[in-house]
Amino acid sequence: MxxxxxxxxxxxxxxxxxxxxxxxxxxxxxxxxxxxxxxxxxxxxxxxxxxxxxxxxxxxxxxxxxxFSGKQALFEAVFERVESDSAQSVKKALRGHRDPWDKARAGLRAHLEVVQEARYRRIVIQEGPAVLGYERYREQEERSTFANVLDIVQSVLAAGKWELDEDMQQTFARIFFGAMSSAGEAVSGSEDPIAAAVRVETAIGFILAGFQILVENDVQLPNALAD
Amino acid sequence: MxxxxxxxxxxxxxxxxxxxxxxxxxxxxxxxxxxxxxxxxxxxxxxxxxxxxxxxxxxxxxxxxxxFSGKQALFEAVFERVESDSAQSVKKALRGHRDPWDKARAGLRAHLEVVQEARYRRIVIQEGPAVLGYERYREQEERSTFANVLDIVQSVLAAGKWELDEDMQQTFARIFFGAMSSAGEAVSGSEDPIAAAVRVETAIGFILAGFQILVENDVQLPNALAD
DNA sequence: GCACTCACATACCGTGAGTACGTACCGAGA
DNA sequence: TCTCGGTACGTACTCACGGTATGTGAGTGC
Missing domain, CATH: 1.10.10.60 (Homeodomain-like)
Structure with missing residues (x-):
């Protein structure tokens, strides 16, 4: 020492x-x-x-x-940096895709990469919500990682002839965001990450396919859970 | 005082x-x-x-x-109770549904209810991962909340003629689990939870519908992201 | 070169988790 | 009924750690 x-x-x-x-x-x-x-x-x-x-x-x-004003402020600086880096790397992967479905798949792959990094898992996913508090945590995600997902979702939705308001787009984005994050866990938590990644890509690809069929055939949104 | x-x-x-x-x-x-x-x-x-x-x-x-052996052990006891209660309440909502798609929608609703409770949000979602550590956290979720989702997913998958191995079922369950959790956030974080809940149910209902079409027509899993 | 301030260093305090040890009370056996 | 052992606490203390108040010396502008 x-x-x-x-x-x-x-x-x-x-x-x-x-x-x-x-x-x-x-x-x-x-x-x-x-x-x-x-x-x-x-x-x-x-x-x-x-x-x-x-x-x-x-x-x-x-x-x-x-x-820094204290320990938490220091953590926040670290958090912002990690988040920013990760968002940048995903954003980079999104560029150059014309087809929105290709873009979505590329985004998924990039996200799966990011979520395997120890620093992202620990600082953003694990400690982030507890240390920053849920409010600040979501504010941060809102304008970085989540923004990417929203971008993807909007591209995909624009491929159809739908008219969805902002709130609905946000809702879809949230859901896909959660799906992708959780998918990331399934990968990084697995003892065979490569096989897990393949399974995740297959599963999400399948879900996207179902989504794609509905969108391209202009199927209207159901009042899904109406009794 | x-x-x-x-x-x-x-x-x-x-x-x-x-x-x-x-x-x-x-x-x-x-x-x-x-x-x-x-x-x-x-x-x-x-x-x-x-x-x-x-x-x-x-x-x-x-x-x-x-x-208790310490503060963390006390938290763990609290965590287990909250988790257990929540899982029970969802499990209860699943009973009595024969149609797997109905079951899925009922599960979603119950989950959206649970995720609005302050204690669940704070103790399980927000603090859980950081205090217990990600490993223990996932172990707990594995045999309570996640078990419910797995149950639902298996019911839905069984409705099709697919042959999916255990790993693939788990993968689908993980993804839907993430989607539902994130959907819960969208609801509880909104300033109009009721409207948000409707949007979430609509969105997930739509995704389920796409899924349903594929399953019932026995569409094979694509090698989704193969280049 | 002189005052001033910025970028630290040092010394200290309060709080809170954890621990060592003492003790009262219940329950079982004689 | 009396003793005796152990359970279920209470009391007093330590120590680590976040935070603060204050000192100080090296730049920097005038």
Missing amino acids: SKSSVSKLVPKVPSVGGSRRAAYSASTKRALIDVAQTLFTDQGYAATSLDQIVAGARVTKGALYHH | SKSSVSKLVPKVPSVGGSRRAAYSASTKRALIDVAQTLFTDQGYAATSLDQIVAGARVTKGALYHH
Whole structure:
């Protein structure tokens, strides 16, 4: 232990534009988020102490509380980053697809990839709701991962001749979002993730197929559960 | 405040069978779980102190640590009870349905009811994964709520002429489970839960309809995402 | 070069989970 | 009925950890 290897005291942050101090400051903030992300992912939020984090970042609590208002705020920074990265990676996979059904399948695949990452599972799925509270958690998801799903669903719905209002589109998106998330669990929780992924893709592909038939034949929405 | 109304020092637990002492013991244990459930639901796990709990149950920490190995174990007891109650209520709604599609719709409705309860949302959905850890959390869901969904899915699948292995059934069940859970969020998170519930039932009803067409026409599973 | 402030470091406090130990009371046996 | 053992707690304490108040020295603008 000890602050052995003083690897780099020089900040990675490009100093262009800001002052020297600002660059160093941004560097330590970044270091705090980096270390926190690692520890939160490995040990969870509650099991990670601020002392561990500041030790890992080779600073003290003073520095931490200078940059963040507390432990939860630090977690939130980590959360936002992980969420943002994941959403970006899915978004990237969506580009270049003209056919909405292809787009949907590509999105599913990308999502299944993301949900296998330890940091996403731990920080976003597992700890996110409890630490941030459900409200803030949903706000975040709303404008990142969920936005992607909504995009997909709207593409698919636009393929049909339906007229669905915003609320209904949201509802469909929510449902597919849940299905995909849960599918992700089935994959990442399996002892044979590859086989599980194939099963998931088959199952969802099948559901999409049923959906596609209805949409393309312009079948009207049933008053499904009317007695 | 204060231990004002000494409402009942007599345990509610039926003393038949056990000794007097055992009855009192079970009573305090029950009181601890009751109070803990209320406080965890209202304030969350982290924000609830053991002092609050034991004060509410009019005992001391000695009693708590006699019955439970710690805070987490107490939460687990609460969790199991809430989960069990919820699963029972859904299970009850499933009985008496011969048509699997009716059964599915009834299950959906019951699930939407459950997911609106504050205690279920807070303890099971929000705090469960973080406090118990994902493994234990899934174990619990596996043999309660998820078991219901699996039951429904198997009924529906049995309506077709398909031959699906156990893994594939599980996969379908997982996906529908996720869809229903997320649908529940859409309902309970909405500012107009009734309208949201109608939308959800419509949307899922529609998806079920697509599914139904495929199943009843014995459409084979596609190699959905094969390139 | 001088004041000022930003980016931390240090020392401290309060709270809350967990523990060690004491004790009263019930129930079984003599 | 008396003892005796163990259960079911109560009491007092420790220690870890999140948070805060305050000091300080290196930039930075004037």
